[in-house]
Amino acid sequence: MSEHVEWSDAEAPAPSASAAVTPADAADAARLVAFGLQPKLQPARDQEYTELLRRYREDPPFARLADAVAAGLGLVVLEVSPRAGMAVTAAEDSVFAVRMGDYARRTSADSGDRFLHGLAHLAVAAMAFPRPEDLADDGYIGRVSVNGVDAFVRQACHRLEERAEQQGENTDPATEAPGLEAAWRIWARRSSTGATKDARRLAGSTTGIVGKAVAFLTDSGFLQRTGDDNGGTYRTTARYQLQVRDMAGGAAMAELLELGVVPVTDGTPTLLPAEETDDLDLVADAGLPFHS
């Protein structure tokens, strides 16, 4: 704590000489950031948190101080509001950043697994915010289920397979060039579930991978579990929307554009419902829960 105090003492006089920053202010600012580091904490449940949030919004020098504390710790402030709280996320290379190798051990050795875990997170977000408007609308609450996410990715893979077949392509990948294999094949090939000795979800199956993703996002305060149907149902929080909209979506888009892929859509939503034709591909509980 003393570190912050020294640092803010040195920095604070520069922008505004009028309001001197006291160590108590710095402590409060750091406390607000500390609250932000507990993503599952609801602002409305903690009076001190609510009070600090109010101060952030009403007291610009305090807000600047809190922003500076966050930046110094390697955090990016997404939003500070009563609904999302002090929504901070890890900057790249910050000590708070999540690394894929820590997230799932197999991913460091197997690029296929690394892709599956990454795609699972992307698919959860796509399912949670099916329309561009949903991502933009602050009041929107998305709902996802584990089996629903798996079924929807499989459906997309199935369409690609059909399209390749119609064009008469041989989609079987060349041996010994795993990096050139079309990405969808990796999801399609992986079994969606599997029996295990202890009746837990098979970790390597696609529902296991999606299940891990949603559990992790729940721990990040991005999702809230609402039920056990369909392999587990969840709803999104304001923080998740901010994270996807302001951080993840843009970063992934930038990467895609760098690869020379420019997705062109006319602004209408493209996520279509599952087709009714391939009943053999339909798994039980694949649909999403009713919600009203």
Added chain:
Amino acid sequence: MTSPASTDSVPPQLSAGPRPAPGPAADEGLARRLRALACTAPIHDLDARKANLAGEYSVYGMAEIALAAIDLVTLNMDFDTGADHDQIVARLLPRIAAQAPQRPVAEHERVARWVLENLINVGSVDRGFRAVYGTFAPDGSYVRRDYDFKLIEEVPGYGGSVYLRTTDEAVNVLVGALDTDVTSAQIAAEVKLEVLISRGRLADAQLAAEQARYRTVQYSETLRRALEATRRNVRAVDWLNAVPDMIAEALDHVADRYRHENAILTNIRKARDESEDPENKRRAAELVDIVKDCIRRHTQLQSRLLEAGPLFRAEQDRQAFATPMTASGIDLYGHLVAPVLPLPLEQALRVTDAFFARGTGLRTPVSVRVGDLVDILLTPPMEREHLGAEMPEPDLIATPDDSRFSEEQLAAAMELLDLPADAPRRLSGLLAQARRSDPDLPYLVALLAVHAASPPVGTAYRQGEGKLLFAVDDGTELEDPEFGGADLIVGTALLDAVGMAADRTEAA
């Protein structure tokens, strides 16, 4: 039901390909056949590998068991669930036992599980098979390709259970194409049911009824998915033609099936009551339950169908007439998921990695103290609970006992009212007697007496009770400090329990 004899030991990897085909078109046909051939390899492989099992297993025809297993899974899977793992093993046992009758049952079961696990290929992370074959690319170069396939796959079922399904490959190559139309399948199942019942074959009728129920569930599932898609995006569903047509069709279906199944219900009830054989009686009773469940599901489907229209309009209001957002929203599916999936893995990884790195939020780093670490390392591993997590002790709050009268008072009142059949008494006398023992008791006595004015004759009749409390008003005024009204005559009527029992059987 045996595999072609000539392809006795086809290696899963067809390394040195046949002679180069003249052109890509012929090569494509070759590739197709190579793939079809590859699907049979795991079956042959079973017989080749049975020698490696600990024990003498050469008596078992593994390929035969494998094909039987695939048939069983195919026949047992329906639209909503697949086949149950244990069920398949159980049904395989007779065939395996016939192959080696002198061997113990435990070994038969081991063989069944071994075959089934190998068809799933439990050992591999994808739980599938891979064969390598070579083709000529359009530019004339020779390319080796991986062909990945599954024969039996595991799918999630209700409540986290795992079911087995045969894949398209297995069905096409090893079973022969199946084509089922939902509607016709239901009609067929019901016609079959009626025939079976009319011939008194109830065991088969039960199977057919269960199948009919799955068809019914299938309809609900179709509708449910359309409604879900509507909730997400009204425009994703064709509400101009497709869905209204589907709803009209489904409503017709419900009306039709409802009539049909009620007719069947009547028939089975008759079969149930007329049947002499207790086993048939039991089966018919079960069948009644199944058909009742079908009818319940139809009713459920119908109520959902009726909700569909209002739901569409509400969602249309919410989605189409909402003020348009000005933000430059990313269409996560159209802009990210759809373009990423066809990319080569190497490139797709960059996109998913970028999303993962910024989409997972933050984790506060954990710093470990050496003292804690020692404790953690020395802690014995947790016993995994087979029964799931322990139920938390429910926090029960004692509800205040707000009964007007206590149990003792009720007992006292019942004793007071336990009158001999030939000596009815006036209510006034009873009240006075009750008041002497407990000032609160007269209220209970009065209440019971008023109830006795309309005695539950029907209930007593059905339950075959021996006597019944009754009260009659003969016009006398009640003279009492606390109560007013008629001074009822309270008495006990003896009932003819044996006669009533005889009556009941006659009436039924």
